[in-house]
Amino acid sequence: MSARIIDGKAFAAGVRARVAEHVARLKEQGIVPGLAVVLVGEDPASQVYVRNKGLQTVEAGMNSFEHKLPAETSEADLLALIAQLNADPAVHGILVQLPLPAHLNADLVINAISPVKDVDGFHISNVGLLGTGQKAMVPCTPLGCLMLLRDTLGSLSGLNAVVVGRSNIVGKPMAQLLLGDSCTVTIAHSRTKDLPEVCRRADIVVAAVGRPQMVKGDWIKPGATVIDVGINRIPAPEKGEGKMRLVGDVDFASAVEVAGAITPVPGGVGPMTIACLLANTLTACCRANHLPEPEGLTA
Template identity: 70%
Template structure:
């Protein structure tokens, strides 16, 4: 007889909805106190279907939170110089408080150069080298949205993370590295692993907190997970099967019932990413307008 699935589900949809509600309240305060409206500019180059869906969702949610949304759709053959020229304009535009260039870019464009052309104070993705350095040294920075959302989910579930053993699987600049920095800031004992780590299953079994962001469908098996651990699955993978394709995470969800809690895929980390993008836009506005604004609940 198969053992019942006992792990609690970490509801990213609910927490994201609560955060967006608070952000909308912050925006209303900003408008009342300053007469200004925070603005987010999103740049999409090309016609990648998944990117187009993400941009549409960001536009809709930005406006729903009471902010201004500026969407720039550029053709796939846009040159590096043309894209950099647009970023110069957005950097100089006082109505734009946050700038996001949707990744991935077409292969002829140099992503690192594009990211580092964004004014760090408007870099709401948190990818600019200046924000990465500030985060790494424990200073005030705009933090990448997905790791920020993961940290909020963990703190909502566990409250105090201090002293817990945390394992981050994945070493990307977008998730893995900043995730480790945020966990260290919460006084966790942090290990960063990846697909080439030796004895990865044994290492996983030592983790009170397990954050998985490798982009490999169901790579982490149930018997890798420590009983009572809290599992954050960042992966979103489309797999073919009988009938229509299905979306799965990087963790074999059905095998993880002995965890204390786990994020579902979808419905876990994903909703928090866009909510944190909106929060970063409010944070960017406040920092750009000191001392004329107060600190807001979204930070």
């Protein structure tokens, strides 16, 4: 029996709709959430991401402020822009698109953003707040995964969860969020001994290791829920010479026959990232104005 397919695209559309409804109510009070996105250089993938973020920000009724800087922008100039955005009351969220050109220190730049406007959740203060169970801005992709898990399973309390991947962007914050929902959490990675057996004990597997189709179907406990964060391009000769296709970190064809529920790639976790960016911007705006936070859109 095949697993239930978790439709991240549809769920993300629902999140964006809830954000838009809340924004409309804020506008009645004369408050408009604002998101500033900073892009340094001309990385093609980053340009697509920034364009999509801008479009969806406007569609949700928010103000979108885009700052596109040349690749040779100095660290001092970038930090000066961030300071300006930190001080701007119309800006509630600030996102600096990664990766940055090699001459810029990404950690320095991220930590220059005001923690209350850090809608990516990467600032060291937000990392510490999340790790100690306090109110924080939460990284968008793990927040999206948590929303999908809650919607699929209801309460996560007491479940065994394995996070495959230990990145600061997904793996580590994902583990903290699962702990916050009272899961028993194992952080595994490419060097974990007997990784397949570790995964087989899990009620929840979150794959965020960055290796195409690494997690096989026989690694999955029957009935487990699988969240595939990976987005990898691999050759697709069946589509023609030089063509590529998107796959996750999970071998979907084999895992779907074992799991109870699973996210596809594309159409699973991916759409949740921008939806949660909008949710985080709304949350930051509500906090800045000492208003109740939107229900169901935070960790």
